Amino acid sequence: MEIDRLYILAGFVWLIFGMVFGVYLGITEQLQFANSHAHANLLGFVVPVLFGLIHKNWPGMRASRLAFLQFALYELGAIVLVAGKYDIDNGGNGTLAPPGAVLVVLGTLLMAWLFVRSGTVPVAAHAGGR
């Protein structure tokens, strides 16, 4: 599967999880989990779907062997960070939050690096701007 579709598919998995989690915490009035719910949706759905659309628009990025490593690094970081947030919301000390945050930042830096290295001409420009 192409990396752009993989990113967007992973985003939908997160979104369904995040929404079901939102419904659950709303119904059960466990609003202390609002922060981990928000991070699941934002780090899990919004950012990865944007990454997928960036990959789609700048296809030079997916030529790099680092593209799948970047995906794995970012997604692992999001899982670890959201688990840490959940722990914090649950009254724990959030041991997983710092390593998760580091992985997410590293994954994002690598994404930015792939973008810079790929050249800046988007696919729409090749197709005459259509």
Ligand code: HEM
């Ligand atoms: C079925 C869909 C969703 C449901 C049922 C839902 C439910 C909830 C509930 C019950 C809260 C807590 C409100 C409170 O503290 O009074 C909340 C907070 C929040 N949700 Fe959702 N949500 C949904 C989708 C989303 C999506 C898609 C996003 C982002 C892309 C999102 C972002 C947020 C944010 C930023 C907060 C505030 C977090 C905070 O105060 O720490 N939600 N949501």
